[in-house]
Amino acid sequence: MIDRIWSGSSLLYLILLPLSWLYGLVSTLIRLSYRCGLRKSWRAPVPVVIVGNLTAGGNGKTPIVIWLVEQLQQRGYRVGVVSRGYGGKSAVYPLVLSQNTSPREAGDEPVLIYQRTGAPVAIAPKRSDAIQALLQQHQLDVVITDDGLQHYALQRDFELVVIDGVRRFGNGWWLPAGPMRERAARLNSVDACVANGGVAQEGEITMRLRAREAVNMLSGERCPVAELTHVVAVAGIGHPPRFFAMLEKLGTDVEQEVAFADHQKYQLASLSALTPVGQTLLMTEKDAVKCHAFAQPNWWYLPVDAVLPSVEAEQLLKKIENLLSN
Structure with a gap:
């Protein structure tokens, strides 16, 4: 609104x-x-x-x-x-x-x-x-x-x-x-x-904004974001549609988009509930800095450069x- x-x-x-x-x-x-x-x-x-x-x-x-x-x-x-x-x-x-x-x-x-x-x-x-x-x-x-x-x-x-x-x-x-x-x-x-x-x-x-390779939050593995499958994309930034539009432009297989408030405080349970059947959770780097302590193997983030x-x-x-x- x-x-x-x-x-x-x-x-x-x-x-x-x-x-x-x-x-x-x-x-x-x-x-x-x-x-x-x-x-x-x-x-x-x-x-x-x-x-x-x-x-x-x-x-x-x-x-x-x-x-x-x-x-x-x-x-x-x-x-x-x-x-x-x-x-x-x-x-x-x-x-x-x-x-x-x-x-x-x-x-x-x-x-x-x-x-x-x-x-x-x-x-x-x-x-x-x-x-x-x-x-x-x-x-x-x-x-x-x-x-x-x-x-x-x-x-x-x-x-x-x-x-x-x-x-x-x-x-x-x-x-x-x-x-x-x-x-x-x-x-x-x-x-x-x-x-x-x-x-x-x-x-x-x-x-x-130019996207880098996506980074796995546990292993540090990197890969082109378009190679991730069954993605649930989340963004707790000032304008989440910009992140979702970037993923679409990059050809990412996004099954669901979830927008949160800017500076959102995350919990393990609420984020894990977004991928109940093993999809890939993909977030912004700004979101990721708040989630490393409880990150899961299917969680990734996408760094960007100006x-x-x-x-x-x-x-x-x-x-x-x-x-x-x-």
């Missing part, structure tokens, strides 16, 4: 407009309070790159964060990552991730970024606390924040916005009548825009490198 409302397919958004106007007023006042100096923001001693979005719900932010970390690491930069840690609940903040940190503590996305990149990662409700915790333990050249475009208590040197190239901005209204955290005009003040899927508009960099056109990617990285050389 919420997708229909946000996409403009339902007039029910009209009922929610008063709440949207209130949301827009409050968010605008908060931003102005920082711009006018009424509230103090904190500047890190190293450059800060924000990877965020204007809309609620899975735009492909985490794959871009991973891509950016890996690209900068390959160029010899020491990169740290901070996040709010949505979906996790730590006994103490800030929390610097280690090999023993669970998604229940840190959230699924920070754990995924840490496992994929090996970069230092810290979480805290105040991202300035997370950055300071990282800098106490690591020498860093740059910090990337996973989300936080609207977290104006933290000053930033570069803003990169990820847009769902298919859904775009829906009906254009603020939450809850629409998907917007800020209006689309905010794009005029950011440093770069990446469109995930669809058709990139002028000034946007096209991004697509892919950007080489010329535009190099231009984007040069802009960020210029910050690091100043």
Whole structure:
């Protein structure tokens, strides 16, 4: 229902407009309070790159964060990552991730970024606390924040916005009548825009997600996802249809699609019940980080990588490198 409302397919958004106007007023006042100096923001001693979005719900932010970390690491930069840690609940903040940190503590996305990149990662409700915790333990050249475009208590040197190239901005209204955290005009003040899927508009960099081989969660065996049979596909991400559409495009033998809420907390019994006659359970890598402790032999996950056109990617990285050389 919420997708229909946000996409403009339902007039029910009209009922929610008063709440949207209130949301827009409050968010605008908060931003102005920082711009006018009424509230103090904190500047890190190293450059800060924000990877965020204007809309609620899975735009492909985490794959871009991973891509950016890996690209900068390959160029010899020491990169740290901070996040709010949505979906996790730590006994103490800030929390610097280690090999023993669970998604229940840190959230699924920070754990995924840490496992994929090996970069230092810290979480805290105040991202300035997370950055300071990282800098106490690591020498860093740059910090990337996973989300936080609207977290104006933290000053930033570069803003990169990820847009769902298919859904775009829906009906254009603020939450809850629409998907917007800020209006689309905010794009005029950011440093770069990446469109995930669809058709990139002028000034946007096209991004697509490229699937790797599927990975068995117990044995580590790898194979092309199209070779898996009798698949039950599950996704607890911001926009599950994107995962299911990718599987269809790859020719996967999917017998059932099961969508869960973003940051879903999984249990062995509920997931095992989805494959009672020995089918293959296939999930996203983000889901898999929460399931390794109780994974079964028929459980697999599909890693994906962000892919950007080489010329535009190099231009984007040069802009960020210029910050690091100043």
